[in-house]
Amino acid sequence: MLKFFEKIGENFLYYVNDAGRMGIFLFNSLLSILKPPYKIYPVIKQIYIIGTLSIFVVIFTGAFTGMVLGLQGYHTLSKFGAQGLLGSAVALGLIRELGPVLAALMVTGRAGSAICAEIGVMRISEQIDALECMAIDPHKYIMAPKFIAGIISLPLLTALFDVTGILGGYAVGVGLLGANGGTYFASMYADVIFDDIFMGFIKSLCFGLLIIWICCFKGYFVHLSRGGGFGAEGVSKVTTNAVVLSSVSVLVFDYVLTSVLL
Amino acid sequence: MNENLAVQLIDIRKSYGSQEVLKGVNLSIKEGKTTVIVGGSGQGKSQIIKHILGLIRPNSGQVMVYGKDLNNVNNKQLKEIRNNFGVLFQNAALFDSMTVFDNVALPLRERTKVPEKEIDKIVNEKLVMMDVEGTNDKYPAQLSGGMRKRVGLARALVLNPKIVFFDEPTTGLDIAKSNEIYRVFFKTQTALGYTAVIVSHDVPRIFKLADYVALLHNGVVQGCLTPEEFQLSDNPVVKAFVETTMGPLYSSEMEV
Numbered sequence: 001m002l003k004f005f006e007k008i009g010e011n012f013l014y015y016v017n018d019a020g021r022m023g024i025f026l027f028n029s030l031l032s033i034l035k036p037p038y039k040i041y042p043v044i045k046q047i048y049i050i051g052t053l054s055i056f057v058v059i060f061t062g063a064f065t066g067m068v069l070g071l072q073g074y075h076t077l078s079k080f081g082a083q084g085l086l087g088s089a090v091a092l093g094l095i096r097e098l099g100p101v102l103a104a105l106m107v108t109g110r111a112g113s114a115i116c117a118e119i120g121v122m123r124i125s126e127q128i129d130a131l132e133c134m135a136i137d138p139h140k141y142i143m144a145p146k147f148i149a150g151i152i153s154l155p156l157l158t159a160l161f162d163v164t165g166i167l168g169g170y171a172v173g174v175g176l177l178g179a180n181g182g183t184y185f186a187s188m189y190a191d192v193i194f195d196d197i198f199m200g201f202i203k204s205l206c207f208g209l210l211i212i213w214i215c216c217f218k219g220y221f222v223h224l225s226r227g228g229g230f231g232a233e234g235v236s237k238v239t240t241n242a243v244v245l246s247s248v249s250v251l252v253f254d255y256v257l258t259s260v261l262l
Numbered sequence: 263m264n265e266n267l268a269v270q271l272i273d274i275r276k277s278y279g280s281q282e283v284l285k286g287v288n289l290s291i292k293e294g295k296t297t298v299i300v301g302g303s304g305q306g307k308s309q310i311i312k313h314i315l316g317l318i319r320p321n322s323g324q325v326m327v328y329g330k331d332l333n334n335v336n337n338k339q340l341k342e343i344r345n346n347f348g349v350l351f352q353n354a355a356l357f358d359s360m361t362v363f364d365n366v367a368l369p370l371r372e373r374t375k376v377p378e379k380e381i382d383k384i385v386n387e388k389l390v391m392m393d394v395e396g397t398n399d400k401y402p403a404q405l406s407g408g409m410r411k412r413v414g415l416a417r418a419l420v421l422n423p424k425i426v427f428f429d430e431p432t433t434g435l436d437i438a439k440s441n442e443i444y445r446v447f448f449k450t451q452t453a454l455g456y457t458a459v460i461v462s463h464d465v466p467r468i469f470k471l472a473d474y475v476a477l478l479h480n481g482v483v484q485g486c487l488t489p490e491e492f493q494l495s496d497n498p499v500v501k502a503f504v505e506t507t508m509g510p511l512y513s514s515e516m517e518v
Contacts (some may be wrong), residue, residue: 126355133315133415133427135344136372 011203021224025153025217029147032139042145050111050146050212051153055160057106061180062094062161066168071187073169074177083173087184088191090169091162095200096113096193099162100154101254104207107154108246113214115146116242119219120235128220143216154208155201162200199261203254210253211246218242267326268293268425268457269314270485274323276309283309284320285481293424296451296458297486298468300503301478307461308352310478312458315347316340326327327425332375345373348423348456352430354414356402362389363398366417373421388416391453392446408439412446419450428460440464444471466508469493477503 119142122128129139156206166188173179222238223230269291281287283306291297299307310373312318313325316332321373325332327343335343349355356365366385368377374410376384389395392412394405418426431447432440448471451458461466469475469489476486477500484499493504 028492122357125353126351126359129312129315129317130349130351130355130357132317132348133344134369134373135341135347135350136343136369141372 014195021221022213025211025220028139029143029213029216032137032144033148034176035137035140039145042141046145046149047153049114050105050107051157053109054110054157055155057110058103058157058161059164061102061106062099062164063168065098065161066090066094066170067095067172069098069165070169070172070177074173074179078121078131083179084183085187085191086169086193087166087171087186087188091166091192092196094162094169095167095180095196097254097258099165100200100203100207101159101250103131103161103204104211105159105247107150107208108125108211108215108250110245112211113239113244114244115212116215116219116239117235119216120222120238122175123220123222124230124235128161138220144222146216147212150208150212151205152208154211155204158200158204202261203257206253206257207250210249214246215242218245266293267291268328269324269459270324271310271313272324272326274310274313274320274325275311276306276318276320283481284313285484287323287478287481287483288484289476289483291425291457291459293457294455295473296460296471297474297476298460298462298472299476299478299483300462300465300468300507303463305478306481307478308429311349311429311459311461315349315427316344323390337359345421346424348418348421348426350411350414350426350428350431352433354402354410356414358402359402361392361399361401362405362413365402365413365518366420369421384420385416388420389413391419391450392416393442406439408435408442411435411443415443415450419454419456422454423456425457425459428458428462430461431465432462432464440467444468447471466493479503 069090070086073086073093074083077083077085077089119128122142128142129137131141170181170184174181174184218225218238218241219235222234225234225238225241267290269289271287271289274284274287275282287310289297289299289310294358299310301307309318313320314327317327328341328346330339332340332343342478356362357368361370363385365389367381368383370384386395386398392394392415394409394412394416397405397409397413402413405413406508415431431443435443444467447458450456458471460468460471469492472489474486475489475492477484477492479499484497484503485495487495487500492500493508494505495501
């Protein structure tokens with residue numbers, strides 16, 4: 001019985017410790033962005049890795065999400081004779097919800113896992129220790145460019161997702177199913193307001209920060225992770241954890257942000 | 263603190279769970295000298311280096327570097343203290359996604375405002391000094407173990423540090439490659455005059471380079487003696503270590 005409570009206490013302390021470490025990690029990383037020197041090349045490199053290399057997968061998923069929205073939306077709206085609202089239904093769904101969330105999930109799978117694995121390998125091969133011993137701040141050198149790149153890339157990728165989604169919806173709704181093209185864009189123009197775009201933008205900004213935070217943190221503290229955080233297996237475990245936690249957090253924060261912003 | 267001491271460890275204790283690795287380590291490292299820390303595997307030799315580097319904090323005790331207690335410094339001060347350090351890690355810890363040139367140039371690019379032309383000159387000088395010239399565009403994975411260590415040493419020395427730490431510099435290398443590392447070490451220390459702290463298993467060959475030898479046994483340092491004093495020590499633990507590692511030659515009754 002005592003062992004049971006010991007276990008609960010141990011788990012509690014571990015999670016409290018981890019949460020504290022995570023908070024300090026975010027603080028140090030964000031603080032390091034403000035500290036000089038300001039180097040542009042590492043940021044551009046990370047924007048390429050996180051953003052540019054994710055363009056294809058974002059366009060691909062964006063197009064198909066828009067297409068399926070067009071298909072489902074047309075059939076549902078036609079039951080009420082409201083096919084004319086297809087454009088606004090697709091656009092609002094994408095801009096407010098699906099764009100930020102799905103783009104974030106795609107970036108988590110493609111770039112977040114890579115970031116976590118890269119930092120994890122740096123940790124277990126003592127490269128991060130080497131940086132510290134050279135008096136180079138790992139937060140400034142490794143994390144800061146990734147945080148900036150994540151915050152810049154995610155809103156842009158989300159915008160791309162939204163646009164391709166809207167075009168996908170147009171292709172299916174208007175091209176395949178015969179809805180009116182002019183009405184598609186006109187209803188969108190009439191119903192989508194700045195607040196909708198602002199909500200999507202804020203969400204994508206927060207998701208960008210969240211993904212990079214979790215993935216960098218998990219990789220950086222791979223040696224402190226539970227159940228043995230060393231070697232290739234340790235990195236693989238922690239990468240899986242990072243992707244799962246990032247994805248779940250995106251969905252949870254989506255709800256929180258929606259309820260706050262609505 | 264004594265003026266010519268670069269580092270002083272005072273009663274350092276460190277535990278991991280219920281396992282106490284360091285049980286009151288006292289060690290003084292003199293400036294400009296080479297101190298070798300020897301001992302069996304798993305005794306915590308590398309832990310001592312990590313404590314001095316500020317990578318690990320002790321449960322109790324003081325780590326003094328040039329008179330400053332690492333327990334009482336903030337991040338900025340720790341960074342300033344680390345400006346005096348150069349480290350050659352056991353596996354060299356080179357950045358595997360960077361070329362040899364970029365690895366060695368990194369401290370110059372990140373910590374100084376030296377123009378790129380000057381960096382090029384300094385890095386090439388260091389690579390020549392370590393006999394690894396011509397490897398500038400190679401990646402660490404394309405180098406042999408000995409070459410990786412030499413590149414690691416080039417990186418450790420690129421800012422002319424006051425103290426250089428060597429964590430098992432010859433582990434995994436054959437005798438010829440180990441000799442190369444020792445030769446490079448001797449050459450660079452003579453040229454640059456840094457304080458060296460070496461953790462090594464390579465007894466007795468490492469004694470040739472040592473000014474002082476410290477034995478870590480059961481979490482405690484057993485004396486920090488000159489190699490001659492170490493070999494003739496009456497301390498039973500040191501004596502047993504010398505007999506085990508160096509054979510009967512040094513434990514003959516003639517020397518007692």
